[in-house]
Amino acid sequence: MKQTKWWKNAVVYQIYPRSFQDSNGDGIGDIPGVISRLDYLADLGIDVIWLSPVYESPQDDNGYDISDYYAIYHEFGTMEDMEALIREAEKRGIRIVMDLVANHSSDEHPWFVEARKSKDSKYREYYIWREGEKNQPPNELTSVFSGSAWEWDEGSGAYYLHLYSRKQPDLNWENADMRRDMYQMINWWLDKGIGGFRLDVIDTIGKVPDQMITTNGPKLHEYIQELSRETFQNYDIMTVGETWGANVDNAKLYSNPDGSEFSMIFQFEHICASWSEYGKWKQEKKDFVKLKKIFSRWQKELWGKGWNSLFWNNHDLPRVVSSFGDDGRYRVESAKALATFLHGMQGTPYIYEGEELGMTNISMKDVSQIRDIESLNIYEELRQKGWTHEQLMAAINGAGRDNARTPMQWDDTENAGFTTGTPWIEVNPNYREINAKAELEDENSVLHYYKKLIALRKSEEWKDVFTDGEYVPFMDEDEDVFVYARVLGEKKLYVVGNFHEVERIVVLPEAIKEVLLSNYQETEKNELQVALRPYEAFIAKV
Numbered sequence: 159m160k161q162t163k164w165w166k167n168a169v170v171y172q173i174y175p176r177s178f179q180d181s182n183g184d185g186i187g188d189i190p191g192v193i194s195r196l197d198y199l200a201d202l203g204i205d206v207i208w209l210s211p212v213y214e215s216p217q218d219d220n221g222y223d224i225s226d227y228y229a230i231y232h233e234f235g236t237m238e239d240m241e242a243l244i245r246e247a248e249k250r251g252i253r254i255v256m257d258l259v260a261n262h263s264s265d266e267h268p269w270f271v272e273a274r275k276s277k278d279s280k281y282r283e284y285y286i287w288r289e290g291e292k293n294q295p296p297n298e299l300t301s302v303f304s305g306s307a308w309e310w311d312e313g314s315g316a317y318y319l320h321l322y323s324r325k326q327p328d329l330n331w332e333n334a335d336m337r338r339d340m341y342q343m344i345n346w347w348l349d350k351g352i353g354g355f356r357l358d359v360i361d362t363i364g365k366v367p368d369q370m371i372t373t374n375g376p377k378l379h380e381y382i383q384e385l386s387r388e389t390f391q392n393y394d395i396m397t398v399g400e401t402w403g404a405n406v407d408n409a410k411l412y413s414n415p416d417g418s419e420f421s422m423i424f425q426f427e428h429i430c431a432s433w434s435e436y437g438k439w440k441q442e443k444k445d446f447v448k449l450k451k452i453f454s455r456w457q458k459e460l461w462g463k464g465w466n467s468l469f470w471n472n473h474d475l476p477r478v479v480s481s482f483g484d485d486g487r488y489r490v491e492s493a494k495a496l497a498t499f500l501h502g503m504q505g506t507p508y509i510y511e512g513e514e515l516g517m518t519n520i521s522m523k524d525v526s527q528i529r530d531i532e533s534l535n536i537y538e539e540l541r542q543k544g545w546t547h548e549q550l551m552a553a554i555n556g557a558g559r560d561n562a563r564t565p566m567q568w569d570d571t572e573n574a575g576f577t578t579g580t581p582w583i584e585v586n587p588n589y590r591e592i593n594a595k596a597e598l599e600d601e602n603s604v605l606h607y608y609k610k611l612i613a614l615r616k617s618e619e620w621k622d623v624f625t626d627g628e629y630v631p632f633m634d635e636d637e638d639v640f641v642y643a644r645v646l647g648e649k650k651l652y653v654v655g656n657f658h659e660v661e662r663i664v665v666l667p668e669a670i671k672e673v674l675l676s677n678y679q680e681t682e683k684n685e686l687q688v689a690l691r692p693y694e695a696f697i698a699k700v
């Protein structure tokens with residue numbers, strides 16, 4: 159079947175349902191809440207919603223621990239609500255991409271409940287068990303959420319593997335029955351008319367725990383190709399794999415244009431560039447030369463050989479305006495400049511809820527304010543290693559996942575219009591200034607800029623340049639400025655901007671003819687030499 163690849167020109171918007179819009183006053187966002195905001199999203203101009211998990215779950219990791227793949231988590235709504243969301247979105251030309259967690263399930267999933275009961279159960283082999291003795295885990299593998307990745311199961315006297323929380327046992331992809339059950343469930347959802355899947359930590363399904371191999375295991379691509387063949391390839395959908403261990407070489411397999419694996423992947427090289435031996439909890443100053451080189455390498459390497467996803471943010475990452483921009487004086491300018499830099503490239507752009515408003519990180523003072531299991535665990539772990547409370551809160555405020563999970567800021571009424579009840583996590587106090595209602599009324603807001611950026615990307619005149627145009631970078635070694643061209647035949651665009659507060663004169667390789675989009679109001683640029691004000695950015699034709 160010939161793939162139409164509609165997703166190459168699509169813009170995706172990620173919704174973290176727990177934090178987007180509450181409709182019934184319980185303080186937790188839900189599916190009817192999402193439906194009530196579809197007009198806002200249609201107006202923004204997006205084509206796809208990636209919905210973080212809405213399946214039945216004990217919510218140990220906010221839904222990334224699924225106990226029933228065929229049911230909707232009751233606090234988010236019902237299956238009827240989900241079907242209504244798919245229908246209502248479709249009416250507005252928006253497809254729903256679901257989040258699929260196939261590396262692990264919840265320990266409350268009936269498979270695991272059965273697996274635990276008896277070593278003879280057929281479900282025992284759906285998970286990864288090792289014999290051993292209590293307090294002597296099979297090896298040193300650690301969980302991403304701190305501590306050993308092996309949990310002793312008292313009842314059956316053995317260890318099971320969990321790369322995430324102990325309530326997220328890893329599924330055994332060696333087991334053909336498990337894989338078959340998984341494919342059946344995926345097809346069941348695809349038959350409901352969804353637009354595709356985002357596949358959670360999919361690069362770990364080929365793990366070889368005894369050799370300490372987690373990502374990029376020897377059978378990884380074999381599994382993914384089978385998965386794709388048995389499911390995705392029979393539908394006109396988009397798929398995106400979450401792959402922290404990806405590099406430009408295996409990305410060409412993952413996003414092979416022949417459609418044998420996924421449409422595209424999320425790779426994290428630009429995100430991890432400043433991490434230290436403590437990972438994201440201790441970071442070096444951002445190096446923009448390094449950052450540009452990473453983007454350039456991915457742009458060039460996947461040219462004609464794969465497909466990039468373009469993102470700064472998701473529900474696991476701090477807010478981009480706080481981590482790469484300036485969330486103070488130049489919040490509006492820097493949010494727009496970062497959007498320009500990213501959306502000008504080749505690939506499918508992703509906007510995470512609130513990014514289009516320039517929402518910022520939150521500053522928490524006390525552990526009681528933290529909701530994220532990862533931050534709570536790292537607090538304990540590093541506290542024991544001697545970090546002070548202040549150091550830990552600074553690290554968590556800088557890099558913790560709750561930054562992305564504070565409620566969407568809709569207006570300046572109590573709780574930012576997110577809920578009439580008590581929100582499950584506190585609202586960022588800056589909602590009185592930063593909110594969708596205010597930005598809709600302000601022509602110069604970050605929100606309006608995103609709308610224009612999306613419209614330009616989709617315009618008849620420039621659409622093919624954004625989708626297919628070659629990426630040509632300039633001024634690689636410049637720490638402040640980004641300049642690249644997108645070229646398709648006779649058509650050429652320049653994407654130019656300033657990552658910092660400094661003022662800079664830049665000599666372009668060619669004189670520009672017309673500025674198509676700019677984050678400063680007065681822009682008269684039709685020459686070779688341009689003066690860039692703090693965080694100024696523009697897209698121009700030559």
Ligand code: NOJ
Nearest residue numbers: 219222259322358359474
């Ligand atoms: C990646 C998800 O994005 C994250 O939120 C989750 O905690 C882990 N995978 C485990 O499912």
